């Protein structure tokens with residue numbers, strides 16, 4: 001039996017960017033493990049999502065060949081075709097649509113989290129820009145966070161996980177490292193052993209009492225008043241670092257004026273937490289150093305999310321908590337590396353209309369949209385499972401006049417609606433370069449097995465489609481190694497150049513700040529144009545820090561749909577998440593006559609989901625929880641959490657407002673439609 005181990009980097013949408021050791025026996029993946037050495041955070045362990053990833057690679061629903069629809073839309077019936085036929089058909093249909101409606105009638109729909117640098121916003125953009133297609137505004141995740149962090153700090157690199165044990169106070173806000181950033185947890189444990197006070201703000205309790213010191217179960221969407229209440233406390237008690245603010249920050253007066261409207265008691269009432277806990281937390285934060293803030297993307301998933309993020313990220317500046325290892329904040333660390341695309345593709349401009357991907361249903365169904373969306377090209381994404389207003393999306397995707405291409409690894413919920421289905425490689429079958437957005441590494445990805453069937457990586461597919469258009473541009477004629485070389489040369493790691501050879505070997509490169517981890521306001525500084533912190537950045541719009549609560553008397557429960565330990569967004573949902581369930585607090589279950597294991601109907605004006613229920617105290621009263629990314633087959637009526645989520649957009653960067661969903665829950669024995 002031939003057996004070998006190959007090193008590579010995990011490309012999943014996860015901050016950790018682990019180094020992997022993959023054992024292959026007789027050409028088949030046998031084991032996926034975390035590298036023990038050579039990576040600053042992997043430490044020889046990985047999540048069960050990826051240790052089981054071979055189940056996706058070899059899944060019965062894996063796409064191995066190009067397919068063409070042979071039954072009604074959504075039926076999942078397809079016939080095998082060749083790549084030449086697929087590219088020819090896509091090209092023919094795109095040309096027809098451009099002739100009749102113009103390029104903007106084509107909508108590329110994509111997210112990029114679980115890809116490397118070659119897989120998203122790369123040759124795909126070059127191709128769609130040349131078509132003159134509409135642009136997809138990527139808002140399902142991180143849009144408000146990116147806009148706010150860029151406006152405030154210019155995406156200054158954050159506190160490294162390895163430096164958390166030096167913190168005496170850690171505040172985890174809107175993040176659950178136990179399922180979506182697991183390599184922070186050993187450092188949190190070490191910090192706790194070192195005596196750190198650890199507080200968590202989240203509607204759900206994800207930690208045991210021994211792991212943290214304080215939990216504030218903020219009501220979904222009310223992070224902003226909670227943050228302003230803490231800032232009010234600091235103002236009232238003269239705890240602000242005025243000297244730091246006057247030297248390094250602009251816009252403090254706007255934030256402080258907003259906070260003056262939020263005495264702790266008022267903030268507590270809005271956030272539905274104890275006023276004493278807010279005061280205790282605020283005092284602990286102010287009086288501890290080093291103090292680290294781990295802010296997560298859970299904060300942004302509501303209409304007040306962008307404003308809340310700005311108030312939260314202002315905290316280390318207001319208190320002057322920078323300047324020491326373990327002091328400052330962590331959001332995304334992706335700003336440490338920069339890719340200069342112009343060095344690869346030249347100056348390629350693309351300025352067509354933008355369509356917010358969180359409002360796909362609206363875009364597909366709106367009769368006033370000019371030009372209408374006549375072609376949809378979905379890649380790196382599964383909007384039927386992950387975008388708000390699932391029913392509207394399905395209705396739009398059933399349109400007979402819509403030409404839909406889906407480029408995917410497995411037959412997702414979205415793939416079922418494709419006219420042409422293209423097979424994509426998984427990260428274990430390709431070359432890539434993955435930039436960590438938590439761990440300070442950039443990792444090379446190398447194939448551990450050859451591509452299965454006729455699956456192809458993104459850059460190969462868009463090169464094929466470019467050539468099918470008879471475009472002579474050089475980028476459509478490069479091979480993957482050339483893209484890797486050019487990308488590595490266009491990449492800077494905190495200003496230093498990257499080495500293509502390391503990436504081709506599947507190894508990682510670290511940064512030098514100097515030192516492998518940055519210290520905010522010592523080795524790294526705001527990367528705004530003037531080098532200052534902007535506490536009320538333009539991204540906040542005309543009403544910075546104004547709170548806008550969601551009130552719907554008819555639907556009294558707030559629905560959250562957080563990350564979980566089984567899926568990364570919807571990836572792995574095909575095998576790892578067999579049954580969707582709702583979690584409800586006993587105090588909300590009892591008056592509705594709901595007991596553990598009952599089947600419930602969760603509903604609002606957008607739709608309904610029928611699933612079993614778990615009655616638990618880890619979700620706060622007034623809030624119900626359903627996992628993010630579940631597939632339609634996991635629910636009893638083929639609808640999941642996104643069927644209940646409004647397609648409203650955050651005023652900051654158009655971000656999705658999943659947690660603005662308000663629902664009612666009732667016990668049922670019936671399936672939908674019965």
Ligand code: SF4
Pocket residue numbers: 010011012013014015016017018046047048049050182183568
């Ligand atoms: S998903 Fe995250 S924790 Fe899991 S292997 Fe990949 S990088 Fe590591």
